[in-house]
Amino acid sequence: MTNSLLTIITFVPLVGALLTLLPWGKWLKLDKAGEERLIKNGAIAISLLPLGLALMLWSGYDQALGGFQFEINVPWVKAINVNYHMGVDGLSLPLIFLTTFLTVLGLWYSARVIKTRVREFFFLFLLLEMGMTGVFVSLDLVLFYVFWEVGLVPMYFLIGIWGQAKDRPQYSAIKFFLYTLAGSVFMLLAIVAIYFTTGTFDIVEAAKLKPFADSILLSGLAFWAFFIAFAIKVPSWPFHTWLPDAHTAAPTAGSVLLAGVLLKLGAYGILRIVLPIFPEAFKRYALIVVALGVISIVYGALVSLAQWDLKRLIAYSSVSHMGYVLLGVGAAAYAIGTPKWVDASAMALNGAAMQMFTHGISTGALFFLVGVIYERAHLRDLKMFGGFSSKLPYYYGLFAVTAFTSLGLPGLAGFWSELFVFRGAFDIVPIWAVIGVLGIVLTAAYILWKIIQYTFLGQYDAHKIAHWTDVETGAELHEPKDLAFFEKVTLWPLVAFMIFLGIYPAPLLNLFNTVFVRLMSGFAGK
Amino acid sequence: MQHVMFFLFAIITLGAAIMVVTTRNLLRSALWLILVFFGIAGIFVLLNAEFLAVVQILVYVGAIATLIIFAVMLTRQVMDPKQPRFNDQARVVAGFATLLFVVLAVIVTRVAWPVAIGAAPVDAIQQLGMDFVGPYAVPFEVASVLLVVAMIGAIIIAREHE
Amino acid sequence: MVPLWYYLVLAAALFCIGAFGALARKNAVGVLMGVELMLNAVNINLVAFWRYTTAAQLTGQLFAVFVITVAAAEAAVGLALFIAIYRQRNTVNVEEFDTMKG
Amino acid sequence: MDYIRDFFINFAHSWTTWISGGLPGWAVTVVNFLLGGLILVMMPVIATLALTWMERKVIGRIQNRLGPNRVGPWGIFQAIADAVKMLIKEDIIPDRADRPVFNLAPILIFVGAAMLWAVIPFGRRMIGQDLNIGALYVVAIGSITTVAVLMAGWASNNKFALIGAFRVVAQLLSYEIPMVLSIGVVVLVVGSMRMGTIVESQWVPFCLVLPVAFITYVLAAIAETGRAPFDLLEADSEIVAGYFVEYSGLKFGWFYIAEYGNLMAVSAITTTLFLGGWRGPFAGAAPVLGPLYFIIKTVLVIFVLMWIRGTLPRFRIDQMLAFAWKVLVPAALVNLLWVAAALKLPVPQAVQYAVMLVGNLAILGVTLTLLGQSAKQHAKRHGLAGA
Amino acid sequence: MKLADLTYLLPELILLLTAALIFLLDLIWFKRPAVSERRTEWLPYVALAGLGGAALGLLPSLGKTASVATVLTADPYGVFFKALAIMGVALVVLLAAPYLRGRTPYRGEFYALLLIVALAICLAVGATNLVMIYLAMEFLSITSYVLTGYLRNDRKSGEAALKYFLYGATASAVMLYGMSLLYGATGTVDLAGIAAAFQGKAQGTLAWLSMPAIILLMAGFGFKASLVPFHQWAPDTYEGAPTPVTAFLSTASKATGFAILMRVLLTSLGQADIARQWISLLVAISVLTMTLGNLTALRQTHIKRLLAYSSIAQAGYILIGVAAVLAGPGRTFTGINGVLIYLLAYLFTNVGAFTVVTAVETATGKVDIRDYAGLVQRSPWLAALLLVFLLSLAGIPPTGGFIGKFFVFGAAVQNQMWVLVAIAAVNSVIAAFYYLNIVRYIFFTPAEEGADRIPVALPFRVAVGVTAAVTILLGLAPSPLIAWATQSAQALLVALR
Structure with a gap:
């Protein structure tokens, strides 16, 4: 049971997805609306299963023992030594939880707002969950790659089909796809190259064998092949241009998963594959990575500041926030082989990982919140907003908490991640860290000035927005109506997490810390 | 002569x-x-x-x-x-063909072909016949099938009415 | 005997003339004639090689016979095609076959 | 006596010896070439002169007429008179004809007719060039005729000429197949394509052993020469005169000569392949008899062909093609297979021949029965008499 | 010719006899128009039975290696391609059955000719003698010309056939010239004999010859495999040919080109110093082929034409495997096995894609990519499965196409042909763009007003189901195919050493 748990988590969504395709309406003699309702509720019910299992994983994970647990390792393609190798450790565990959790919320929310091509939507959403989970549990490079690509396809469709026509969804979808693919084909070549030097596709094995350690050229090539693939996904400047388009075009739940989980795939890949397998090459190029991270932070924040489209703004803020992850990882990589920096580097990594999780929660919530207002006003233009605090107090409250989390306000989850990243990075790459801090200031600027002020403060002008919609009935209204029940159900768990982790980040941090201390001290001991 | x-x-x-x-x-x-x-x-x-x-x-x-x-x-x-x-x-x-000719001519004159002039066999026709039903039986049969197929194909393509 | 390379150069020349015809002719039948010249050049090669290198074995002649056979089959199908197309559109000029572009 | 036995060879030898007395070696070759060519060229001409007269006489008799009887005794100089008339006629070339091709066609067709004679054995070792591929050569030379006909039909710039040429080619190609198949049977039995060998191995004429091949060959040969009942290629009533309608004077003469040259050559080949060639009683002892036998047999064949021409009505083109493909080719193919199988029997040659004969007769019977049935059906369907 | 040879020739004999049977049935039994319409419906099944019989006829030669009738060989390599051809042609027969209905009254010969091309392929892939190779290739070509021009009333069909013919005739003449040079240099037409004659001589007396001969040979093989610059026939021919024939040309026929290419190069010209020459040539051709194919495909609006250019590009990828041939002992990526895997996966993928195209064309008569707008509403299954095929063509896992690329690119990585693989990688991204463009129309663009559901005939359903299932199955459980391909490739690699 324990070693098939990961398989079940990964493939339950696939089963669910396939189930949505069955002609239930015909079998159960339902009309179209009834069938759609069944599909929606069924999908949500099925998605609860991986969430529950993820919690089981978390509770069953022996933290004292550390390392990979719930492992399954059976041959898949014997001829080339590809194995069906899955396992979780302290790094992947929270991310799996995050994936399953956001999926449930996304499905729950979408069940209310998605009205066209329902069957396809829920099919693709569940498929997407499988792809993402699969990436987090894979410990074999080929398996990893397969899930990596599999996740690409449903997201492409989510953006392309349910995007708003004015956001050029088809263009955005294909851009998203091609960017990721362009990175990943080179990654595939690097994967094969690893196989030829080590004879294995196993991530753990390969990390032990350290391929290409003797060749600067080859290790550099392989490193960059992997790194660029992941940097595109993160996305790091200058590979980020697909992200604003994709985010803007995607439907709300799609954006949530895109920001909440898909971006983490890149960061996860760097932590799981690049760092352990190519430590020396990484160290060699660490400053470039740090620079990319810092540029992303500052650049993302500056561009955010210039946006008038709320969703686009949040999308750019993701570039900026994911920059922290790169900064942390880059700094840690720079510290490889320097014993005095072991603690600092572990701390930076902890911060980076923590940032991955909290960013997933907070940005996910932000995108939900954008969705909430968009469903009502059919606009995302900040110039048209203003004074919502009086009309939508509940909404304002949740938004504020989320925005402050994103900003890194102490007491909320985001604070810890930024703290650790900078705390670690200051020791190792002080100058870059200082520049990076600039990003925090800019973040404060766009969150407070752009979002809070333009949206919620000031005077509400009834003429700016032609009409409002009741999200539950679809009726036209003259006044905005505050959060509906389903929206509260969607948002509260996220907000609760932000607050909880803000106050008590230890459970998460401990998990990460075990992993990274072991990793970094392993390098130092070498 | x-x-x-x-x-x-x-x-x-x-x-x-x-x-x-x-x-x-x-x-x-x-x-x-x-x-x-x-x-x-x-x-x-x-x-x-x-x-x-x-x-x-x-x-x-x-x-x-x-x-x-x-x-x-x-x-x-x-x-x-x-x-x-x-x-x-x-x-x-035309330029290409001329060039090709020059190239081919250089090649065929430069290569040291394994020339070994012997007498032409007197019973060449018998030998040809034996080869056709011996080592080259399969090509021979294939050629015959090919001709039949080509004939049928030509009829199919060029037939007058549909 | 005439040296081998006489024949080979003759064949090469014939081959190139044929290639020119096949590539430069406008009329499809003209192209086919070019191809026939090329095949004949090959046959000269085959027979000359046979005579000058391995006269005891008739491989070259056999090969040439097969080439001739195939040429006949090819011509039959090809000319049937020309006629079929000509019936459709009153032309066999290769350049006028431009229904499909891209 | 020995000189007489191989008269042809010995005479040629003496001749060569004689002229090489005053001439260098290469000139001897050239002279001999020219002489051989002259003989080849003369054969069709002689054939034409003799055969036109004969044909007109024979046909006349069949039609209950006398035939030519004014010029010379029994009208024997009629052919020469005709020839003179033809020579002095005006040579007209159509205005929009393709001149070089137009002029070349009659020459080529004559060359084709003449070249056939190179491999015909008049007597033992009395043969122009006993090629080891003689039988194949005969077939190959036929293709020159095809080309010449096409050239003539094309160059005349005349619809009827062109249609005539198409018909000729369709016919030539169709009947070439049964012809080759029946020659193939003979080659199979003899094991050689050398004409001399074919004659020498006929201790019994092959027409008695292989009647199907013989009949197929004769029928195909009639078609190849374009004679009645396969003469729709030049049927005056349908397409004026076929591919050579625009030719006149001497150029027409070439076609005329080629036609009769071909007739004679084909008969000679029939004699060679199926009638034992120059073989006959005492021919072994007195080789001089050989050519005599050969000529008698050939004339006999020619006579039969004329007889056929005088009796049978003309075929329609589709009937003609159908006859080749649906009757002659299958029959010849089955025959070929049967003979090939018979040759594999481990018995004396005479028994093999007997087996072949039995098979041939069976094929002949089946073919004729089927033909009769289909004729009856045809008649019934069209409400004709004879159903 | 021994009696034992006949057991190895069983597939060929069965195919020949079935083809003859169909010709005869069509000629005699189906003569009267009233009954022929109904009876002709049976002919595809006769053809399928024949192909099934041929597949069974492969059993005696499984795992054997033997010289057959002097000019052929029975080896696992040949069996692989024979099986591939039989499967491909069987699928094409399925496509042809509903496609031809209403397009031509003469359908019988079509199936017979399909069996004949299968026969030609079986002969071509087993040939070890230049004469036999030439003959079998021409056999395949000539039959293909007829199949391409089969629709007499269709202007495009005739034009396609004519172009195919003119290019094919020229290419084969050029190839033949190369063969004649090889014969002259070695005095033999047997592949092994040529290798023996070249042994140790390539540097000296024959140095002038090998490269020109290879280039000339490539014209013929490249023509069949539609490699640049011998590809120019492909777009027009693929567009104009009856769609099932296009499916055949782009898969089984192409595979044959590769099969012969590899056999000739490896068994007769596999010596290290000669191999170096053709490897560099193949690398150049490969780069040209995939780049040109992909860049041109970007501009296409006609789906058959697009798939044609895509097919050219795919040939470029496949060629990487040949260029990356490596025969070290115990290697799992030998290049050749990658080619075999790729070709088989590509067969099912591409025939699947063409099945969808054929089904749509049969139902609506439309072949523009624009006409695929909203296909997902008009026929969800066709749309979904076409997506699978397109993803496989693009090389997205878990599909057969991915496995193929994995092995082919892998072999090049192993040989450290970095530039080549980098170009290939960039190309596969470009390719994804135009594949996704089709996807975009199918899923994102709404259908035109009044566009009905598309009826899909049963044979199409079977074909599309089988191909999709195999495509995905190959991605999920590739082990059997890998094992089979590796073992089959070994037959050639033995010769290399």
């Missing part, structure tokens, strides 16, 4: 071949083609391949050239004498 005959046939063959590709009137091209075939039959005789020379006449002149002339005649309305003979790339192609 051999030299004289060779050059005679070579000049006939090449001259006629040039006429084949340059003559405006396609029917005349086809007739020049027949002359090429005869020239080559002569070459074959010089090379002691009498059987092949006769087959050359029989098949190339009797069948292929006839078919070509047939096709030319059946499509004769299109042979407008004012129409250009060549397509636009003719100059390029």
Whole structure:
């Protein structure tokens, strides 16, 4: 049971997805609306299963023992030594939880707002969950790659089909796809190259064998092949241009998963594959990575500041926030082989990982919140907003908490991640860290000035927005109506997490810390 | 004598071949083609391949050239004498062909072919026959099937009514 | 005997003339005639090689016979095609076959 | 006596010896070439002169007429008179004819007719060139005729000429197949394509062993020469005169000569392949008899062909093609297979021949029965008499 | 020719006899028009039975290696391609059955000709003698010309056939010239004999020859495999040919080109110093082929034409495997096995894609990519499965196409042909763009007003189901195919050493 748990988590969504395709309406003699309702509720019910299992994983994970647990390792393609190798450790565990959790919320929310091509939507959403989970549990490079690509396809469709026509969804979808693919084909070549030097596709094995350690050229090539693939996904400047388009075009739940989980795939890949397998090459190029991270932070924040489209703004803020992850990882990589920096580097990594999780929660919530207002006003233009605090107090409250989390306000989850990243990075790459801090200031600027002020403060002008919609009935209204029940159900768990982790980040941090201390001290001991 | 005959046939063959590709009137091209075939039959005789020379006449002149002339005649309305003979790339192609000739000529004269002149077998035809039913039985059968299929195919394609 | 390379150069020349015809001719029948010249050049090669290198074995002649056979089959199908197309559109000029572009 | 036995060879030898007395070696070759060519060229001409007269006489008798009887005794110089008339006629070339091709066609067709004689054995070792591929050569030379006909039909720039040429080619190609198949049977039995060998191995004429092949060959040969009942190629009533309608004077003469040259050559080949050629009683002892036998047999064949021409009505083109493909080719193919199988029997040659004969007769019977049935059906369907 | 040879020739014999049977049935039994319409419906099943019989006929030669009738060989390599051809042609027969209905009254010969091309392929892939190779290739070509021009009333069909014919005839003449040079240099036409004659000589007396001969040979093989610059026939021919024939040309026929290419190069010209020459040539051709194919495909609006250019590009990828051939002992990526895997996966993928195209064309008569707008509403299954095929063509896992690319690119990585693989990688991204463009129309663009559901005939359903299932199955469980391909490739690699 324990070693098939990961398989079940990964493939339950696939089963669910396939189930949505069955002609239930015909079998159960339902009309179209009834069938759609069944599909929606069924999908949500099925998605609860991986969430529950993820919690089981978390509770069953022996933290004292550390390392990979719930492992399954059976041959898949014997001829080339590809194995069906899955396992979780302290790094992947929270991310799996995050994936399953956001999926449930996304499905729950979408069940209310998605009205066209329902069957396809829920099919693709569940498929997407499988792809993402699969990436987090894979410990074999080929398996990893397969899930990596599999996740690409449903997201492409989510953006392309349910995007708003004015956001050029088809263009955005294909851009998203091609960017990721362009990175990943080179990654595939690097994967094969690893196989030829080590004879294995196993991530753990390969990390032990350290391929290409003797060749600067080859290790550099392989490193960059992997790194660029992941940097595109993160996305790091200058590979980020697909992200604003994709985010803007995607439907709300799609954006949530895109920001909440898909971006983490890149960061996860760097932590799981690049760092352990190519430590020396990484160290060699660490400053470039740090620079990319810092540029992303500052650049993302500056561009955010210039946006008038709320969703686009949040999308750019993701570039900026994911920059922290790169900064942390880059700094840690720079510290490889320097014993005095072991603690600092572990701390930076902890911060980076923590940032991955909290960013997933907070940005996910932000995108939900954008969705909430968009469903009502059919606009995302900040110039048209203003004074919502009086009309939508509940909404304002949740938004504020989320925005402050994103900003890194102490007491909320985001604070810890930024703290650790900078705390670690200051020791190792002080100058870059200082520049990076600039990003925090800019973040404060766009969150407070752009979002809070333009949206919620000031005077509400009834003429700016032609009409409002009741999200539950679809009726036209003259006044905005505050959060509906389903929206509260969607948002509260996220907000609760932000607050909880803000106050008590230890459970998460401990998990990460075990992993990274072991990793970094392993390098130092070498 | 051999030299004289060779050059005679070579000049006939090449001259006629040039006429084949340059003559405006396609029917005349086809007739020049027949002359090429005869020239080559002569070459074959010089090379002691009498059987092949006769087959050359029989098949190339009797069948292929006839078919070509047939096709030319059946499509004769299109042979407008004012129409250009060549397509636009003719100059390029001519240059290419000349270059190709130079290259091929250099190659075939430079390569040390494993020349070992022996007497031509007297019973060549018997031997050919034995080869056709011996080691080359399968190609022989395939060739026969090929001819049948080509015939059926030609009928399928060119049949009058649908 | 005439040296081998006489024949080979003759064949090469014939081959190139044929290639020119095949590539430069506008009329499809003209192209086919070019191809026939090329095949004949090959036959000269085959027979000359046979005579000059391995006269005891008739491989070259056999090969040439097969080439001639195939040429006949090819011509039959090809000319049937010309006629079929000519019936459709009154032309056999290769350049006018431009229904499909891209 | 020995000189007489191989008269042809010995005479040729003496001749060569004689002229090489005053001439260099290469000139001897050239002279001999020219002489051989002259003989080849003369054969069709002689044939024409003799055969036109004979044909007109024979046909006349069949039609209950006298035939030519004014010029010379029994009208024997009629052919010469005709020839003179033809020579002095005006040579007209159509205005829009393709001149070089137009002029070349009659020459080529004559060359084709003449070249056939190179491999015909008049007597033992009395043969122009006993090629080891003689039988194949005969077939191959036929293709020159095809080309010449096409050239003539094309160059005349005349619809009827062109249609005639198409018909000729369709017919030539169709009947070439049964012809080759029946020659193939003979070659199979003899094991050689050398004409001399074919004659020498006929201790019994092959027409008695292989009647199907013989009949197929004769029928195909009639078609190849374009004679009645396969003469729709030049049927005056349908397409004026076929491919040579625009020719006149001497050029027409060439076609005329080629036609009769071919008739004679084909008969000679029939004699060679199926009637034992120059073989006959005492021919072994007195070789001079050989050519005599050969000529008698050939004339006999020619006579039969004329007889057929005088009796049978003309075929329609589709009937003609159908006859080749649906009757002659299958029959010849089955025959070929049967003979090939018979040759594999481990018995004396005479028994093999007997087996072949039995098979041949069976094929003949089946073919004729089927033909009769289909004729009856045809008649019934069209409400004709004879159903 | 021994009696034992006949057991190895069983597939060929069965195919020949079935083809003859169909010709005869069509000629005699189906003569009267009233009954022929109904009876002709049976012919595809006769053809399928024949193909099934041929597949069974492969059993005696499984795992054997033997010389057959002097000019052929029975080896696992040949069996692989024979099986591939039989499967491909069987699928094409399925496509042809509903496609031809209403397009031509003469359908019988079509199936017979399909069996004949299968026969030609079986002969071609087993040939070890230049004469036999030439003959079998021409056999395949000539039959293909007829199949391409089969629709007499269709202007495009005739034009396609004519172009195919003219290019094919020229290419084969060029190839033949190369063969004649090889014969002259070695005095033999047997592949092994040629290798023996070249042994140790390539540097000296024959140095002038090998490269020209290879280039000339490539014209013929490249023509069949539609490699640049011998590809120019492909777009027009693929567009104009009856769609099932296009499916055949782009898969089984192409595979044959590769099969012969590899056999000739490896068994007769596999010596290290000669191999170096053709490897560099193949690398150049490969780069040209995939780049040109992909860049041109970007501009296409006609789906058959697009798939044609895509097919050219795919040939470029496949060629990487040949260029990356490596025969070290115990290697799992030998290049050749990658080619075999790729070709088989590509067969099912591409035939699947063409099945969808054929089904849509049969129902609506439309072949523009624009006409695929909203296909997902008009026929969800066709749309979904076409997506699978397109993803496989693009090389997205878990599909057969991915496995193929994995092995082919892998072999190049192993040989450290970095530039080549980098170009290939960039190309596969470009390719994804135009594949996704089709996807975009199918899923994102709404259908035109009044566009009905598309009826899909049963044979199409079977074909599309089988191909999709195999495509995905190959991605999920590739082990059997890998094992099979590796073992089959070994037959050639033995010769290399």
